[in-house]
Amino acid sequence: MPQPPNPYDFLPEVPSFEVRSDDVADAQMLPMPQVSGIFGSGGEDRSPHLAWSGAPDGTQSYAVTCFDPDAPTGSGFWHWVVYDIAASCNELASGAGDSEGSGLPAGTNQLRNDAGLYGYLGSAPPAGHGPHRYMFAVHALNVESLPITTDVSPAICGFNMFGTTLARALITPIYEHS
Template sequence: MKLRSIVPSVLMATSVSAMAGDFTLTSTDIAQGKTLSSDHVYQGFGCTGGNLSPQLSWNNAPEGTKAFAVLAYDPDAPTGSGWWHWQIVNIPSDVNTLPKGIGTSENQHVLGATQYSNDYGEIGFGGACPPKGHGPHRYQFTVHALSKVLDLPENPTSAIVGYMVNGHTIDTASIEAIYEAK
């Protein structure tokens, strides 16, 4: 009896995950497993770079997508909780490209979306800046297809943004680049 009730659930999960995977993220600035250029390195905090957000484009959003969020995260930061470099939420569902350099504090409300504080304490994109000698860090740029436009508080923490984004994600697509400060 229990097996009969489990089988439909397993088949449903298999068919949904088999259909997933068409949602893709591409960039003219960053590439999977490749080193970030100095354009995408933070300016400050002991680092010298252009502090420009990379160009990102996504295709084949899943049915039911109401908005997008783009999050950039370094899981290797020696904080115990990683480091959030960029959080742009409620990108309209008809937008599928972010141009290079759009992640500035002057553009907090851009393309109908909102950029929130990164872990440098600034609105917008904050580039790579791992501690010197700490080895290579991974920078995960992920676009989330959201099931709804999110209602976030005025100054949410990175944890609240992540919680709400992940709680309403239909599918994701990512590029993981690397950077090491020497």
């Protein structure tokens, strides 16, 4: 089965900056804490540590998203959306994206993921479907706050980031059930 394209390839090209994680790495299997327990895959639904640097001048806030373009839905699957992260913040601790957002910086908001739950939802691809990519993106934005509320969809958040994204940093681990 062919792999769906990188959805960011269809947005205006923006520069990148550095993102790293103590928990996940590009093209490496997600550790079990970042896999879903809610969806019965044996994990913990624990958001990974993410740290970033080198965002461009003019950055006024950040958004962090996790998207699986390989989900068998026709539209991918949003696992996590965090926005209105202050420009002074450059790191989210492991587990910051619990359902209450208890580890997120003050003023930061989370949206419901595609399962309808607030917070990070770990990976749970169908058995035998092959490796799925989990695109953790840190978006540097030129606005302090997005004009949205926590009841909108991840797609509406993405629409509101269109034209305000100065740069984007990606780290893309994978996960599959054999």
